[in-house]
Each structure stands twice: as structure tokens, then as C-alpha cells.
């Protein structure tokens with residue numbers, strides 16, 4: 539644990555969601571699928587709205603506090619962890635809109651499973667992904683594989 543981990547969150551604006559600082563929440567955010575890296579955050583944001591994410595990012599930028607997004611924590615080398623920063627647990631923002639004219643709107647915390655649940659009844663897609671408990675947003679970000687930093691990780 540760094541000294542930063544006990545730093546008060548002075549000036550954090552009122553939020554729709556919650557900011558967690560319990561031992562349990564911090565320990566969960568300091569772990570991932572790989573169990574190789576453990577970075578202890580200052581706090582975990584469970585956003586109640588996209589506005590919460592924007593507000594916390596603005597606050598963190600002003601304070602010099604790092605922020606990381608986290609979906610299902612399925613990455614293997616601490617990529618959804620941050621030492622002394624804010625982990626934004628995207629899962630509460632998991633809504634998927636019903637398809638309209640072949641398009642859907644996918645929340646930042648949606649999983650492939652929820653995307654498929656919304657789209658399969660309409661007959662698409664015919665091909666997707668092998669692991670449905672991870673998030674499509676996160677699959678666009680670096681995680682696993684040699685080329686993942688440049689190309690993302692969905693396969």
C-alpha cells in the first residue's frame with residue numbers, strides 16, 4: 539500500500555453512484571484474472587451515470603490522481619488496476635439498447651453476453667466471440683496477446 543491509499547478525496551463532487559473505499563472493494567480492484575499484479579487503488583467508483591465518470595475524471599485530473607477503467611477484470615497483467623488512483627468499475631453502466639435499424643448503443647460496462655442477449659433475437663450477429671463474460675469496450679483496449687497494445691484483444 540502506498541501513502542496515497544489513505545489520502546482523503548477532498549472536493550469530490552456529488553455523484554449519482556458511489557465511491558467505495560472499503561478493504562473488500564480495494565482488494566477486489568487490486569486483483570485480476572492473472573493474479574500476477576496487485577496495485578492498490580485510492581478508491582473505486584461505481585458510477586451511476588456517464589456524468590459521474592466525467593466528473594471524477596475532471597476531479598482526478600485536477601488532483602493529479604490517475605484513473606483506470608475496469609470491466610470484468612479479466613485481463614492478466616494489472617491493466618485494469620492503478621496504484622493510488624481511482625478504478626472506475628464500469629459494470630453499472632452496462633445497458634444495451636434494443637437494435638434499431640441494425641444499430642445498438644452499448645454501455646461502457648456491457649459484456650458480450652448482454653450484447654448477444656439484445657441482438658440475437660433480431661438475428662445478429664452470426665459470429666461473435668468465444669468468451670461472453672468480458673466487455674466489448676474492454677476488448678477494444680490492450681490486454682492479452684502480443685499485438686494487443688496496438689490492435690485490441692477481441693478475437
Ligand SMILES: Cc1cc2nc3c(=O)[nH]c(=O)nc-3n(C[C@H](O)[C@H](O)[C@H](O)COP(=O)(O)OP(=O)(O)OC[C@H]3O[C@@H](n4cnc5c(N)ncnc54)[C@H](O)[C@@H]3O)c2cc1C
Nearest residue numbers: 607609610611612613668669672673675676679681692693
Ligand atoms: C484466458 C483468457 C481468455 C480470453 N478469451 C477471449 C475470447 O475468447 N474472446 C475475446 O474477445 N477476448 C478474450 N480474452 C481477452 C479479453 O477479451 C480481454 O482481456 C478483455 O479486455 C477483457 O475484458 P474485461 O471487461 O474483463 O477487461 P478488464 O480486465 O476489466 O480491462 C482490460 C483493459 O480494458 C480497459 N477497459 C475496461 N473497460 C473499459 C471501458 N469501458 N472503456 C475503456 N477501456 C476499458 C481497462 O482499463 C484495461 O486496460 C481472453 C483473455 C484471457 C486472459
